[in-house]
Amino acid sequence: MESRWRRRCVDSAVLAIILLAGLSNGDNCTSPSGFTIESQAAADALNNCSTITGDVNIQGNDLTQITLNGIEKIHGNLAASSCDGLQTISAPALSKISSNFTLSSLPLLASLNFPFLDNVNGGIYWDTLSELTDVSFGNLTAPSHELPGTNVDGDISISNTGISSLAFLNFTHYSNPATISIKGNQRLSNVNLTGLSWGSNSLAIVNNGLSAQIFLPDLRSVGAITIGNAGHIYIPSLSETLASMEMSNNTFNVFSAPNLTNIGGSLIVRNNDLLDDLSIPLLTSAKGGITVANNAALHMINDLGQLWFCQGNITLSGYFSNVTLPSLRNIIGGFHLNSSNPDFDCTTFDKLSDRSSWSSSFYSCGAYLPGSTKDLAKHYQAPDRDLELSKPVRAIIIILSVIAGLFLCALLMRLYVKKTRGRRGSLTRSGSRTVAGIGAEGDMDLEELGVTRSVEGDGLPKYRRVGRPGEVPPGYTPSKNVGANQVETGNVNTETLNTARVEARRRWIFW
Structure with missing residues (x-):
């Protein structure tokens, strides 16, 4: 009896505080310090407040259920924490929470019934709600052509709950969450974020139900994205990440990102035991490193054909029979490829690394059996570069x-x-x-003329022959005594010469 009277006193005090907080036109209740609800009576005291200005905090170990009747808008936070017996929270008329919706450490909470809730302008932060399975948001206000649910503008963090579906989230209007973290929800087998397209700084969907199916059909751009323990992922529209992309410890056999062109951080694909097909055909660059390791069923990497630039290290490790990176040229970090297949051929990468068009801080390629240090791969013997000039x-x-x-x-x-x-x-x-009949030096051969000089140095000038042998010099008129003084033919040693003949020849032979 004493505890019951004590509770009534507390409820009366809470009601008095609410009334003292002020009512505007009978429907707007305002309190700078917020409203604390420790009982249903305290909640009922707000039934006439269609608009609450201030935070609403639900707390108390004796609570089993709370119904917020009559409240349509909360200009502040709605929070419930450390209520060990609380099982149900209902707000039949609530349509908007202007700040955050926070639920934490409510081990028995099983149901959230907010049939008119369309908008949470802040974020949703739910943690340690292991029995929460039934969430109904916005199902009475959704038009026929749209999905039910709540648009969330801030962060979404849902961890360690019992929910099996995220259908209560609606991204079809203007939702633009900065961070989305869906982790540790063991009953969550279907993560459908249809409508989410832009703006997330971080998207992590990890350690949910066994082989959870993840659908992100409209996602085009994201900050960092991490997927773990998933059985399927569908990201057909993703074109870029502003930070890293990590796919680890999944059970899917195919990872495909057909429109992904740029990764703003690192690409990490590791410990996916069933993965046998890695396809990112349009990827051109990664501003971090690229790690593909410990994927037991992945024997070939053939669908990274456009990759040409990597700012970090490229590390490829596994039982590879074939790795093809035909466009790869610029690596700011280093390149390391280790295949446990003894028949692996490193020739292609050896040739690429030997070219001046390839740049990296270090290069290694080899085939090593577990526990062995002997390289079994085939290699290309590069030509001697000792005499090669720059x-x-x-x-x-x-x-x-x-x-x-x-x-x-x-x-x-x-x-x-x-x-x-x-x-x-x-x-x-x-x-x-030179004239025909005269020697190369131009001297006349007197013997040809049948004339010899009887005395050397007779004072006559040297002469050259300009006419032909036997030719009569121009203007020559034989004297009357020519015949008388004619020298016998062949008498080349006669001392007497025909004076007229010699004189005539001297007139047309000159030096």
Whole structure:
């Protein structure tokens, strides 16, 4: 009896506090310090308050259920924590919470009934609600062409609950959550976030129901994304991540991101025992590292054909029979590929790393059996680079070779022209001095004329022959005594010469 009277006193005190907080027009209740509800009576005291301005806090170990009748809007937070016996929370008319909706450490809470709740302008933070299975949000206000549920503008964190579906969340209007974390919900087998498209700084769906099915059909851009313990993931529209993407400890056999082009952080795909198909065909760059490791069924990597740039390290480890990265050129970090398949061929990567177009801080490729340090892979033997010259040196040598070749050609041409001119001048001089019947030096052979000088140094000038043997000089008129003084033919030693003949010849032979 004493405890019952004590409770009535407490309820009366709470009601008095609420009334003292002020009522505006009978439907707006305001309290800067908020409203604390420890009993149903305290909740009923707010039935006439369609709008609550201030936080509403539900607390008390003796509570089993709370119904917030008449409240349509809460301009503040709605929170319940540390109520060990609380099983149900209902708000039949509530349509909007302007700040956060927080539930924590409510081990028996099984039902949330908010049939008109359309908007949570803050975030949803639920943790340690192991018996929560029934959540009904916005099911009475959803138009026929839209899904029921609540639009959440802030963060969404739902951890360690008993929920089996996220159908109470609606992303079809203007929801733009900064962080979404769905973790440790062992009964959650279907994570359907249809309508979520932009804006999440972080999306983590990890350790939920065994082989949970994850559907993100409208997601185009996300910050970091982490998927774990999932049996299927559907992300057909994702084109970029602003941070890292990690797929670890999943049971799906295919991971496909057909429109993903850029990863703003690292790509991590590891410990997915059933994964045998990794397909990101349009991925061109990763600003972090790329790690593909310990995926027992993944024997080939062939669908990363557009990848050309990686800012971190590329680490590939597993039982690979074939790895193809034909566009890879620029790695700021290093490249390490380790296959436990003894028949693995490193030739392609050896050749790529040997080219000047490939850049990385370190390179290694090999095939090692577990526990062995012997490399069994096939390798390409790179040519000896001891005498290889750098590109600038080779360019200078080529330029100097061209200049030397041109200079040599010019020199040979000059010699050829000079020699040709010399021959032409010789021919010209020979043509002007040489006459048929005269020697190369232009001296007349007197023996041809049948005349010899009887005395050497007779004082006569030297002469050259310009006419032909036997030719009569121009203007020559034989004297009357020519015949008388004719020398016998063949008498070349006669001292007496025909004076007229000699004089005539001297007139047309000159030096």
